[in-house]
Amino acid sequence: MFIEYIPGRSIIHKLDIRPKVIAFICLLVMLFLFPHPAYNAGILLLVLVVAAVARLPFTKIQSIIAPLIPVFVLIVIITGYTYPTASFASDQARRVLFYSWPGHRLPVTVGGLLYGLTLFLRILTMVISSSIVTLTTPLDDFLQLMQILHIPYELSFIITTGIRFVPTMERKASLVLDAQRARGALIETGGMVQRIKAYVPIMVPLIVDSIRMSENLACAMLNRGFGATRKWQSFKKLSLQLIDYLVLISVIALTVLAVYLSRHGYGIL
Secondary structure: OOOOOOOOOOHHHHOOHHHHHHHHHHHHHHHOOOOOHHHHHHHHHHHHHHHHHOOOOHHHHHHHHHHHHHHHHHHHHHHHHHOOHHHOOOHHHHOEEEEEEOOOEEEEEHHHHHHHHHHHHHHHHHHHHHHHHHHOOOHHHHHHHHHHOOOOHHHHHHHHHHHHHHHHHHHHHHHHHHHHHHOOOOOOOOOHHHHHHHHHHHHHHHHHHHHHHHHHHHHHHHHOOOOOOOOOOOOOOOOOOHHHHHHHHHHHHHHHHHHHHHHOOOOOO
């Protein structure tokens, strides 16, 4: 799962969560400043360098991206057909490659395909960058960030606990699937109705197990006095180091540069 923390000793792992979140927000701003795919490809390359510095396993990134490939292809194709030519500033972008229907209907333009590629790069960059943040940041840091933002600690605890349960339930689902396959269950064959029926024996133990886990967690929280006081105490305090300030300055400088380039006509179609 892309929300499961992977321990490490890289510079990205050591960063405070606040520079990571601010960097992610600045990244989103930069992505939507440039309609041209070349500039978004440059931002994606920067994100891939950060992923390499974080020493994240390539298989983890690949497992996140692979299910989205059909969506990416559809986005590029549909945008090539539907994006209006009047939205493009250059004659090259307005150029029609071919018409998909007789009578000069459904034109496929260069700008439409390029903008579809831009949307593909934006989504891909957002998926990878958000994965970097979640894979390199412990959930306890997210909990403290919510506390800094004055989110009620009960709500913060519910959110982080729910996120913690996701990888656990995924592993349990995988075990149940393997057990059903070992017993000869045909889960991934047949039509949609047959597949839904095949998943019923899998959902029942998962639901029962999730209820049992919730009850055990509730008992453990009561035994530890959860809710006895309104004041939240943390074992680890968030603190900004020199590297955090350097990252903040660099990210803000890049964002200002991107805004300047966008205002002066760079990266348009």
